[in-house]
Amino acid sequence: MLTLALMVEIASLVVADYGSAMELMIGRQDQGQSRWLARAAVDWGRNVLAEDKRTSQTDHLGEIWATKVAPTAVEDGEVAGEIVDYSGLFNLNGLVANGIVVPDQVESYKRLLRIIGISSGEADGLAAALVDWLDDDEKREANGAESTWYAEHGKRYRAANGPLMDIDELGLVRGYNEDVIDRLRSLVAALPESVPLNVNTASPEVLSAVVAGLSIDDARAIAARCLVSPNANVGSFLDQLPKMATMPPASRFSVSSRYFLVGGRAKYGQAVTRMQVLLDRKSIWPEIVWQKIL
Structure with a gap:
């Protein structure tokens, strides 16, 4: 009310x-x-x-x-x-920090793509193309796309070589068709800087992507418990991770949020x-x- x-x-x-x-x-x-x-x-x-x-x-x-x-x-x-x-979504701009690729974030993104039904090969290509769009050089990743690729394929624009302003900008990146973007839309954001992921509002898909070894079923169970009893601190979330999951640095997570749409x-x-x-x-x-x- x-x-x-x-x-x-x-x-x-x-x-x-x-x-x-x-x-x-x-x-x-x-x-x-x-x-x-x-x-x-x-x-x-x-x-x-x-x-x-x-x-x-x-x-x-x-x-x-x-x-x-x-x-x-x-x-x-x-x-x-x-x-x-938006602090509970996967930040696409986090694949690159200060113009340099962040490998573990790229791997998390590939896992997210596979979780939403993208094949491993296509996920690798989509991740590479996005990294090339975000990083500050013109060195093409394997299966990626820098400005020369866009020119060769009749595109009248160059790779941004900088952060995404909005998710809709993905439509300019090699391989990102309407179907892929629609699958990602409720799971990802384009934030102006890197912030910790709020584990209290993150979806099971995002949790499973950012924690290596956390199955989607285990992530759903954690998210369901959070709806009933939200985490008071990051330690509470980390304590719920199964033994087969790779324990990530606590600094990557939070129980509060900064960005909202x-x-x-x-x-x-x-x-x-x-x-x-x-x-x-x-x-x-x-x-x-x-x-x-x-």
């Missing part, structure tokens, strides 16, 4: 403020109101996450921020919103707006990394 009440309050204020502004033509006014309402959903997310930071040392899927707000009537419109923990959907009249905003909660008040209207 707290999230719903806050959403309605913020959205109502936004509509009131917008109503006092200069009138627009009818169609544009609906679109403008719709966008303002979508931004209200983002403001709701920032408020919820700031309050969570003030009152909790851990982040898990049983907290208020993880509750979706269903479409809710506000004045003459409708607004909905949700928050996704807030999604807002608003309708006003005939206009509908969907907005996504990546937030960095480095301090109490989350800062906007990027935003886009879909």
